[in-house]
Amino acid sequence: STDDPGSTGHEQVVFCQDKQTGLKAIIGIYSTALGPALGGTRFYPYDSEEAALADVLDLSRGMAYKNALAGLDLGGGKAVIWGDPEQIKTEALLRAYGRFVESLAGRYYTACDVGTYVADMDVIARETRYVTGRSVEHGGAGDSSVLTAWGVFQGMRAAAEHVWGVPTLHGRRVGVAGLGKVGKYLVGHLLDDGAEVVATDVDPRAMEWARTTHPQVSLVDDSALLVGADIDVYAPCALGGALNDETVPALRAKVVAGAANNQLAHPGIEKLLADRGILYAPDYVVNAGGVIQVADEIEGFNFERAKLRATRIYDTTREILRLADAEGVPPAVAADRLAERRMAEVGRLRTIH
Ligand code: NAI
Ligand code: K
Structure with a gap:
């Protein structure tokens, strides 16, 4: 209440x-x-x-959960x-x-x-x-989408490793929904890693950006087409609620990892994904690069230090996926448990009541 x-x-x-x-x-x-x-x-x-x-x-x-899993002292x-x-x-x-x-x-x-x-x-x-x-x-960190995209890419590598055994998107088809501030950087990391990228955006200017800067990217007209496409990984990078009662049953990807906040439209969707054998890398775990970037300002912004922290999203995602398997729960539940554990353990040291 x-x-x-x-x-x-x-x-x-x-x-x-x-x-x-x-x-x-x-x-x-x-x-x-x-x-x-x-x-x-x-x-x-x-x-x-x-x-x-x-x-x-x-x-x-x-x-609180996001900052705990990002490894921040915040x-x-x-x-x-x-x-x-x-x-x-x-x-x-x-x-x-x-x-x-x-x-x-x-x-x-x-x-x-x-x-x-x-x-x-x-x-x-x-x-x-x-x-x-x-x-x-x-003295600020500037545009936080730079490390948000980097962190999403790291989380996606961990998910790929969990499913296919190797921490790379090389040779995988990745569908990116939303070519905004984060999606644009993410496409770059995916292409550098040797992935095939399929993308969409509702804004014609974003589609035009893709056409002109990355002609190797295949474009589809809307996100419903992307969900139903023959892709290995789905990366929601637009608005919340991308994973819902319509999209999850239609999804052909084996992995979901993207930047959008609140991807699960309602409680229970994480279970629906698990039942369909789709690995969901929790949104708040993989999109923490942005908060990592701005949090770094508190110490006096240093891009390399912040990037190193965002790179660790790979390790955290891995740990969560292992914990999920070990405890027989969806990754979203495992992530919450890991965050609660860190808050309780460190909080005890700090004698906060
Ligand atoms: P943005 O506003 O720059 O980009 C969003 C893009 O999605 C726009 O190009 C928009 O046209 C497109 N879009 C909207 N509805 C769509 C649809 N139905 N299908 C396809 N494309 C659609 O936002 P930004 O910063 O790139 O963020 C993307 C997501 O990541 C948001 O959910 C945001 O909350 C989340 N996020 C962003 C962070 C950041 O540092 N920018 C940090 C953590 C999360
Ligand atoms: K509390």
């Missing part, structure tokens, strides 16, 4: 209001067992305060600003929000999410130190 934040396991939920600027925000800290809570700020016109609260509780919990948090960014986002509102983040004295670090951008983080940074995802000019 979200009526009582105490019942959801969150450490702290902070409601922020600034009448002058119209700011209404909720900061959710699920866990600081591993370190300060890190997670982005979503700026969204929720229908109600209840909807905003439900989202922040859910997202902050998800970040806990999980997230924030939502309730309102239409087109209507109310101003310098003053973002700075008022930054002061609330500062008031938590480092228990929560923010970053970009839906509706917030690098430029917004630069504004927030004028009021607080506890912000990542800033522009390169301001």
Whole structure:
């Protein structure tokens, strides 16, 4: 139940209001067992305060699991600003929000999410130190899709090894749905590795990008065609819910590994995938390269160090797939267990209650 934040396991939920600027925000800290809570700020016109609260509780919990498995010394948090960014986002509102983040004295670090951008983080940074995802000019990590794509590729290699015995996509047909910031980089890594790439995007400009920069990529008109195509690996890199009651039965791939958040449309889909003999590399495990990239800013951004950390997504994915086999559970369940284990073990050292 979200009526009582105490019942959801969150450490702290902070409601922020600034009448002058119209700011209404909720900061959710699920866990600081591993370190300060890190997670982005979503700026969204929720229908109600209840909807905003439900989202922040859910997202902050998800970040705790993602950061734990990314091997970061960071806990999980997230924030939502309730309102239409087109209507109310101003310098003053973002700075008022930054002061609330500062008031938590480092228990929560923010970053970009839906509706917030690098430029917004630069504004927030004028009021607080506890912000990542800033522009390169301001000491930031810049575009996080670079290491997101690299990490997805590493997770995909681990899944390929689990199924075919070798950690490469060489000679495999990989279907990439969504040629956005992440999908574009992913296509490059796949081609470098010797994979055959089939791709699609709803945006004609993205299709044109593929046609002109990578003529060897086969293009299909929509993602339904990609799902039904003769592919070995399916990489959802567009929106959430790619794995649902329609797509899973139609899927011909043996492996699913992609960047999109919340790929499983509802609980139970992980079981449906397992029943069909499809190996699903959990989204939040393989797409952690982005948070790894922005988290590195806290230490002073170093691309090579961050890339090395994102490369370890290969090892983590491997471990999760082994654990899933050993415990007879879908990989999504094994991932949750591994994250919970790390939070409990390290949290105990830190005597957090
Ligand atoms: P983006 O917005 O740059 O790219 C998404 C692409 O998907 C766009 O080109 C869009 O036209 C296309 N698309 C939308 N609906 C589609 C459909 N039905 N079929 C085919 N293509 C469709 O987003 P970005 O940054 O590349 O992120 C992709 C996914 O990865 C998102 O779910 C995002 O939440 C997730 N993600 C991104 C991270 C990052 O660092 N950028 C980090 C972790 C997750
Ligand atoms: K907790």
